[in-house]
Amino acid sequence: MEQSLSNQARQIALQALEGQTRYDGTPFIGHADGVAGIVTGEIGLPDECAAAVYLHEAGRFGSKPDLTAFPQDVRLMVDGLDKISTVKPKDTQLEAENYKKLIVQYCTDPRVSVIKIADRLEVMRHLEMFPKMSRDQKLMETLMLYMPLAHQLGLYKINSELGDIYFRHAEPEQYRAITNKLRATEKDRERLMQEFIEPLKKKLSDAGIHYKLKVRTKSAWSIWRKMQVQKVPFEGVYDVFAIRFIIDCEPDPQLEKELCWRVFSYVTEEYESDTRRLRDWITTPRPSGYESLHITVKNTRGNYLEVQIRTVRMDDIAENGPAAHWSYKGIKQETSTANWLQSVRDALVNPLSAKPEDLPAPPDKEIFVFTPTGELRMLKAGSSVLDFAFSIHSGLGARCSGGRINGKAVKINEKLNTGDTVEILTSKNQRPNRDWLGWVVTSKARSKIKLELDADERKRSSEGREILERRLRNWKLEFTDIQQAEYMKAHGFKSVMPFMAAIADGSVDVNDIKAFILDKAAAPREDIQAPVHKETQMPFSNSGEQILVLSAKDVKGLDYRMAACCNPVFGDDVFGFVTRSAGIKIHRMSCPNAARLMDRYPYRIQRVVWQESATAGSFLATLQVTAEPEHSVLSAIMDVVGQFRASIRSFNVAENPRAGTYEITMRILVPSNLELDKVISQISALRQVNRVKRQ
Numbered sequence: 001m002e003q004s005l006s007n008q009a010r011q012i013a014l015q016a017l018e019g020q021t022r023y024d025g026t027p028f029i030g031h032a033d034g035v036a037g038i039v040t041g042e043i044g045l046p047d048e049c050a051a052a053v054y055l056h057e058a059g060r061f062g063s064k065p066d067l068t069a070f071p072q073d074v075r076l077m078v079d080g081l082d083k084i085s086t087v088k089p090k091d092t093q094l095e096a097e098n099y100k101k102l103i104v105q106y107c108t109d110p111r112v113s114v115i116k117i118a119d120r121l122e123v124m125r126h127l128e129m130f131p132k133m134s135r136d137q138k139l140m141e142t143l144m145l146y147m148p149l150a151h152q153l154g155l156y157k158i159n160s161e162l163g164d165i166y167f168r169h170a171e172p173e174q175y176r177a178i179t180n181k182l183r184a185t186e187k188d189r190e191r192l193m194q195e196f197i198e199p200l201k202k203k204l205s206d207a208g209i210h211y212k213l214k215v216r217t218k219s220a221w222s223i224w225r226k227m228q229v230q231k232v233p234f235e236g237v238y239d240v241f242a243i244r245f246i247i248d249c250e251p252d253p254q255l256e257k258e259l260c261w262r263v264f265s266y267v268t269e270e271y272e273s274d275t276r277r278l279r280d281w282i283t284t285p286r287p288s289g290y291e292s293l294h295i296t297v298k299n300t301r302g303n304y305l306e307v308q309i310r311t312v313r314m315d316d317i318a319e320n321g322p323a324a325h326w327s328y329k330g331i332k333q334e335t336s337t338a339n340w341l342q343s344v345r346d347a348l349v350n351p352l353s354a355k356p357e358d359l360p361a362p363p364d365k366e367i368f369v370f371t372p373t374g375e376l377r378m379l380k381a382g383s384s385v386l387d388f389a390f391s392i393h394s395g396l397g398a399r400c401s402g403g404r405i406n407g408k409a410v411k412i413n414e415k416l417n418t419g420d421t422v423e424i425l426t427s428k429n430q431r432p433n434r435d436w437l438g439w440v441v442t443s444k445a446r447s448k449i450k451l452e453l454d455a456d457e458r459k460r461s462s463e464g465r466e467i468l469e470r471r472l473r474n475w476k477l478e479f480t481d482i483q484q485a486e487y488m489k490a491h492g493f494k495s496v497m498p499f500m501a502a503i504a505d506g507s508v509d510v511n512d513i514k515a516f517i518l519d520k521a522a523a524p525r526e527d528i529q530a531p532v533h534k535e536t537q538m539p540f541s542n543s544g545e546q547i548l549v550l551s552a553k554d555v556k557g558l559d560y561r562m563a564a565c566c567n568p569v570f571g572d573d574v575f576g577f578v579t580r581s582a583g584i585k586i587h588r589m590s591c592p593n594a595a596r597l598m599d600r601y602p603y604r605i606q607r608v609v610w611q612e613s614a615t616a617g618s619f620l621a622t623l624q625v626t627a628e629p630e631h632s633v634l635s636a637i638m639d640v641v642g643q644f645r646a647s648i649r650s651f652n653v654a655e656n657p658r659a660g661t662y663e664i665t666m667r668i669l670v671p672s673n674l675e676l677d678k679v680i681s682q683i684s685a686l687r688q689v690n691r692v693k694r695q
Contacts, residue, residue, distance in 0.1 A: 005074065006036060006047045009054035012065050016058035024129040032057040034122040039115055043155070049111055052077035053119075056085070080112035114153060120146045121158055124165045135169070140378070142166050154289055157319050163221030171224070177573060177590040178220040181234050183598045184575060184605060189215050189241050196243055196271075196299060203266045209259060210248040216308065217241040234573075239296075242306035246315045256311045257282055260293050263309050271297035274304070282314075289317050370421045382441045385412050389424045390445035394687055395628075397445060398452055401427040413439035451687040457501050462635065464503030471510045477517050481645070487516055496643050560584040562619065566591035567695070569619040571673035576606030618669045620649065621676050622695040625664040625683060629655065633662065633688035640682045646670045661690065 003011075013032055020028035035057075036050040051070065055078045058065045064082070067075045124142060127135055143166055150159035168175045193215050204211065218226075218240055226237050234240075247259050260282055267273075279294035293309040310318065367379050369388060379387055385405070389412075390397030400412050404423040416422060432452040440446055451458075472479055484496075491508070493499040502508040560576065566588040568574045573589040577597050584606055587594055598605055627633045634653065641648055650667045670676045676694070684692045 004047050004051075005070065006040075006050035006054065009051035009058075009070070009074075010036075013054040013058040016062065016065060017060070020061055022126075022129060023131070024126075028057075028060075031122060034125070035115070035119045038118040038121055043114060043118060043158075045111055045114065048074050049077065049115055052081065052112075053115060056081040060085075077112050077115065081115060084112070084116055113149065114155070117146060117150045117153065117155055117158060121162060124162055127165065127169060139166055139169055143170075154286075154317075156290075160219040160222065163225075164219050167221040167224055173590045174224060175220055176592070176594060177588075178223055178234060180575075180589050180594045180598060181573070182217060182220065182223075182240075183595070183602075184607075185240075187602075189217065192299065192301075192303065192305065193243050195301075196305060199270050200266055203270075204263070207262065207266075209263060211263070212246045212248070214244050214246065215241050216244050238304065239306040242294075242308050244308040244315075245310070247309070247311045249311055251311070251313045256313070260309045260311065264293055264295065267297060267307055267309075268295065271299060273297045277306075282310075292318060367416060369416050372421060372423050379416065380442050383416050384439050384441070385410060385414050385416065385422065385424070386436060387440050387442045387445045388416060388422050390440070390448050391442065392424070394448045396424055396426065397448060398432055399426040399428065399430045401425050401430045412436075447685045448687060451685065454497075455687075457497060458636070460504040461497045461500040462639065464500035464505075465639070468500070468503055468510055468513070471514070475514060477514065479513065479517060483517060483520060487513065560586055563587045563591065563593075565593055567619070567621050569621050569670060569673040569676055570610055574608050574610075576608045577601070578604040578606060618671055620667060621670055622665065622667050623680065623683070624693045624695060625662075625666065625689060626656075626659075626691040627662045627664060627686075628688040628690070629660060629662050630688050633686065634664075636686050636688065637664070637666070637683055640686070641666075641668060641679060643682070644670075644679050645675050646679050 010029075010032070014029055017028045017032070022028055022031060032054050036053045039045045039049045039053060040047065048071065051074050055065055055067060055070070055074070059078075059082065067078060120138075120142060123138060127138065130138065142162055147159055147162050147166070150156075150162060164175075193213065197213055218237070223234065223237055223240060226232075227234065230236065245263050247256075247263065249255055249259055274296040277294070277296040279292075281290055281292050281294070285291045291310060291314040295307050295309075296304055297307055298304055367381050367383060369377050369379065371377065371392070377388065377391055379391060385403035386397060386400055388403070389400040402412055402425040403410050403414065404425065405414060405416065405420050407421075409425075432449045434453065436449050437446060440449065468479070484499075488494075488496075488499050491499075493502070499508070503510060560583055562568050563577075563585045568586050568588045574586050575589060575594070576584045576586055578584055586608060587597070625637065627637075634651075638648065638651075647669045648666060649669055650665075652665045654663045654665075655661075656663050668676075668679065670679065680692050680694065683689055
């Protein structure tokens with residue numbers, strides 16, 4: 001029996017790759033097998049494409065294999081893959097659009113670009129095996145290049161998977177929070193679907209329409225992007241899930257349209273529809289070949305639901321992309337496929353000529369530049385050499401005297417463009433000045449420059465605080481936060497730092513502060529009213545669902561307690577877990593243990609909301625701070641905490657000689673996550689601090 005082309009090619013690859021391994025020690029042929037499996041099994045390309053994969057991989061580590069025994073189309077695909085593999089964004093000055101144009105230029109066979117996407121998907125599925133630097137580079141390449149390209153090629157399922165993998169590695173805490181919320185609301189979605197279809201069953205049955213109903217839930221990455229774009233929380237995303245009708249019928253265009261519109265009429269007769277959100281991609285399919293009817297309706301509960309209506313054929317194209325239906329010999333003969341291929345080429349070569357709704361949305365408010373070693377950096381559009389220097393290290397930014405862009409010497413205020421390779425020049429005598437603030441656009445650079453400029457004021461502020469505290473101890477008086485705020489307001493001080501600096505300068509007399517404190521102490525007692533607290537009678541709401549309502553002033557009560565693994569703070573997204581002996585424990589949605597608890601014990605998960613204001617209680621939070629090994633950073637961090645409604649309960653410092661940093665672990669009491677965010681933000685802005693992370 002004659003071997004298939006892919007089997008012949010695999011034998012060649014096995015011989016060529018013998019002894020070659022991947023980062024985890026497994027044979028390198030496993031990568032080729034994985035890519036070939038995605039190409040044929042998941043995307044649906046023919047056997048010739050799998051053969052091209054094996055022959056391309058066979059030439060990775062040595063001489064190119066002899067291709068004369070293989071058909072012309074296979075040889076062309078191998079040639080395109082070989083050319084693309086020589087272009088690495090890490091080593092070039094290519095921006096994303098140019099890189100995509102280059103892929104199209106090398107793709108004499110349009111299937112090459114799809115194979116390249118499959119190759120990246122296989123790599124991302126095994127991303128954990130790569131070293132960190134290589135992993136970070138692949139994450140950025142995937143976001144910039146491969147995800148937009150997969151979207152333009154109509155490979156929506158692959159694009160979604162790439163997005164989730166990127167999100168899981170780039171934003172692990174946010175990824176956990178969103179996926180845990182999706183798990184927690186899964187039963188609600190199933191219930192809504194059953195309630196939705198019940199009044200429609202008889203109509204559809206009487207009409208003889210055979211269909212399958214399923215819930216399509218947005219990927220965590222898609223939800224996160226929508227949250228960022230629309231500036232809404234998870235609950236504010238309009239279309240977290242959609243109810244999808246998949247109609248079983250013959251693949252006849254006229255019949256398919258008729259049945260889809262008939263189902264549409266039944267749905268809109270039963271439910272109130274929002275015509276502004278109607279999307280008709282059946283009458284006019286997307287250039288990628290996508291066909292479907294989308295409508296948003298309101299159910300009897302008042303919930304808005306997205307409904308998608310399509311046939312089995314349309315769903316197959318939507319899930320797997322038009323590439324699943326390519327028949328290479330029929331590409332030139334089939335008009336619709338030829339038109340689609342042309343539209344893809346036009347969109348890649350000239351993105352501005354395509355309709356906005358048909359194009360992906362790559363970052364347009366950022367630029368991507370390279371260090372001399374090939375490391376990719378993302379900056380805000382309009383960034384200068386100074387912004388780039390501060391993005392690498394605050395010390396490098398403070399000493400920056402100029403730079404080289406693509407080998408050409410430039411001034412520190414020179415603007416950067418995507419694809420530039422930037423080298424920073426420094427001088428030990430260089431110091432920031434006020435003009436620098438007009439040359440930078442990134443918040444990190446601005447904050448670091450301001451910190452450098454305010455270094456003298458910080459020093460005087462520390463001296464003033466020491467003077468005031470020493471005098472207060474001698475007088476045996478207390479200057480409360482409320483009194484301090486009142487005194488500062490009366491004397492025109494907007495923040496603590498200039499106030500303390502004024503004490504050091506002598507422009508504020510500490511004896512005046514003493515008189516102010518004594519005057520307050522002599523005020524009539526009847527003017528002072530005790531705060532009134534509203535007691536919580538029941539820990540559960542009176543609605544149909546059991547929702548635990550947390551009393552912020554009694555976090556140590558018998559009914560519930562805060563989980564030590566994630567230390568929730570008032571305002572955090574939380575859920576309750578019913579333990580066997582310790583009552584209900586409250587966890588953050590982003591807790592590392594949340595996914596395991598929801599998966600294994602869904603019946604013990606309790607919905608939770610906060611009831612009272614943040615002023616009613618205190619919560620313990622743990623912060624990990626990585627800072628430069630300067631003694632002044634310790635007092636600076638303590639000063640920051642002292643500026644807010646927070647108090648330090650423990651403060652541990654360990655030196656990391658390998659990294660040359662202080663690793664600081666501090667536990668603080670705060671009234672809410674809002675106050676905690678303020679503390680984290682201000683500590684992050686300190687000149688000596690590299691990173692602040694909440695445990």
